Amino acid sequence: MVELRKDVEFAGPIITGFTASGFKSGDRRFEQGLLISPEQVIGWEGSALDSLNLAEILSSLNLSPRPEFLLLGSGPAMLQPPAAFRREVEAAGMGLEVMDSRAAARTWGVLRAEERWIIGALLPLA
Template identity: 55%
Template sequence: MSEGKRTGIELRRDDSGQGPIVTGFQGSGFRVRDDVFPNGLLLSPVRALAWQDAPSIDALTHESLGDLFDIDPRPEFLLLGTGSGLRQPPRSFVRHIEALGFGVEVMDSRAAARAWGVLRAEERWIVAALLPL
């Protein structure tokens, strides 16, 4: 390939059976197929929901996740996207989620969205909460 010349490669993910997959970013939000979630996103293997009134990372509580964990079978862990940069959630939040029997994996929201796709392709049964970018 000569300098300055690029080949056009289009990547498509076969997400049949994987549930909702983040397919891109738009502004501070996330695209799931044709839907845009500008203010945060809650994901389970069977649904994508707008995260209405998503708190700041410092104000995060288990109550702010709504019924995210109420699926059968129970999810393995919570994938938490902390916005445009990696920030640690309150320790009390993590302790409460762990006391419920779930692990918590924390990363910035772009990385969490990409990790979601990889883990769902592996058919991992997880949930995610992605704060806006």
């Protein structure tokens, strides 16, 4: 397992490491995908870019006000989501940043240290 160092203090959950297929946040392990907000972190059964559902992601995280953008971890490799999903995020008034899930996990901490009001949806690593 890989551990990530946390040098900056801020409120809310942080991704502290990786497992074979998932993530670690504090002492909790998530062997699947992960949904994360400034207020909570939950396991996510999302497994494919072509089945992304923004309404499901937003209702699972239930964040108010609406986040600035969605940080999407596309799994073990950087792949773009379907154009329809991109349009759905844009129509919701949010930005979309896509990268592989490991990079997204590391970027989460940087953006939260800047106190950005964001959410993350990270597909599994395997």
